[in-house]
Amino acid sequence: MPDRPRNLDPLAEKVLDALARHPQAQEIVLGGYFALQHYADYRITHDIDAWWRTTASPAAEQAIEQAVREVAAATGHEVRERRFGETISFEMHREGKKRFSFQIAVRSVELEPPVPSPWPPILLETLHDNIGAKMNALVQRGAARDFLDIAHLAAASRTTPRECWDLWSRKNPGESVERAKTKVAFHLGTLESNRPLDSIRDPAERTKAQQTREWFRREFLGLGS
Numbered sequence: 001m002p003d004r005p006r007n008l009d010p011l012a013e014k015v016l017d018a019l020a021r022h023p024q025a026q027e028i029v030l031g032g033y034f035a036l037q038h039y040a041d042y043r044i045t046h047d048i049d050a051w052w053r054t055t056a057s058p059a060a061e062q063a064i065e066q067a068v069r070e071v072a073a074a075t076g077h078e079v080r081e082r083r084f085g086e087t088i089s090f091e092m093h094r095e096g097k098k099r100f101s102f103q104i105a106v107r108s109v110e111l112e113p114p115v116p117s118p119w120p121p122i123l124l125e126t127l128h129d130n131i132g133a134k135m136n137a138l139v140q141r142g143a144a145r146d147f148l149d150i151a152h153l154a155a156a157s158r159t160t161p162r163e164c165w166d167l168w169s170r171k172n173p174g175e176s177v178e179r180a181k182t183k184v185a186f187h188l189g190t191l192e193s194n195r196p197l198d199s200i201r202d203p204a205e206r207t208k209a210q211q212t213r214e215w216f217r218r219e220f221l222g223l224g225s
Contacts, residue, residue, distance in 0.1 A: 002038035002127075004118040009046045011092060011100040014071045016048070016119040022063035026121035027053045028104065029114045031133060033149065038117075039127045042152050043145075046100050051107040053114070053123065056086070061104075065090055068102055107133075109171050128167055131159055135168035139180045142187020144195075150220070151212045161220045181221050188216055 012034065019025050030038075032049025052060075065081070068090040072079045077092035077099060087105040091098050111132055114123035125133070131153065138146040153159045165177055172180075192213060200206040217223045 002115065002117075002124055003041075005037035005041045007037070007041060007044050009044065009100065011046070011071060011075065011077075012048050014075070015067050015100075015102060016117075016122065018067035018070050019063060020119040020122055022060075022067070023121065024057060024060040024063045025119075026123070027057040027060040028064070029053050029107070029123045029125050030117055031107070031125045031130065032103075033145070035125050035130050036127075036134070036149060038124060039130065040149075040153055040156055040158055043148075048100075048102045050102070050104040051125065052104065056106060061088060064088075064102055064104065068092065109173075111167065111170055127158065131164060132167035132171040135164055136171055138187070139168065139183050142184060142190070144191060147188070147191065147212065147216065151215060154215075154219075164220070184216075185221055185223065188213065188221075 019028070029051040030048065031051050032047070033043070033045045034048045034050075037045070065079075069079050071077075072092050075092075077094045080091045080093055082089040082091065085105075087103060089101050089103040091101040093099065109132075111129045112126045114125050114129075117124035131150075134146060134149055137143070138150060150159075150164060154161065154164075165180075168180060169175070169177060195209075197206055197210055200209055
């Protein structure tokens, strides 16, 4: 079961406290690493990622904007709004730098019904849904944080490579797992080229990076050594 994260960003917590006062917030499902923090709280994020429960809700969107603007006014931040595709992002800026964002989009495939969050009536995606979405991100963009999140979940015995690929398949019915693995291998190669092991000065960090990369090649992608 999910637990309230210990290392919440103060702005995120204030926004959720304000948003929870709006009944329209029942249309919002927390996702991304912010949701993952409720299952594996190992790094800090300054952003909230979320999904619409079913379809985009103008009333809930207005509630999000109101909550963000309320907190921004109280903390001396400027609010900026961005829209790209079906995604809306409300951001707080100060001194020319983004300090926080609340980003919400339409989810294409839901694997399981969401569960209550610590800020009712706001909802929280399940760990399986979260892993499935993280697998989509790993295949599509392959950012360093995508690799780290999957590796951490596996090391904490919260998932396995087999389950990860099963959840990806459920999110992408009819798509080729082998083709998806090829994309992940490409992202891993790009990451290794951009940050070679000999460029990592800290010995412990270098060893950890080497072990993580080898694990992805052998266990996650089945490529051997």
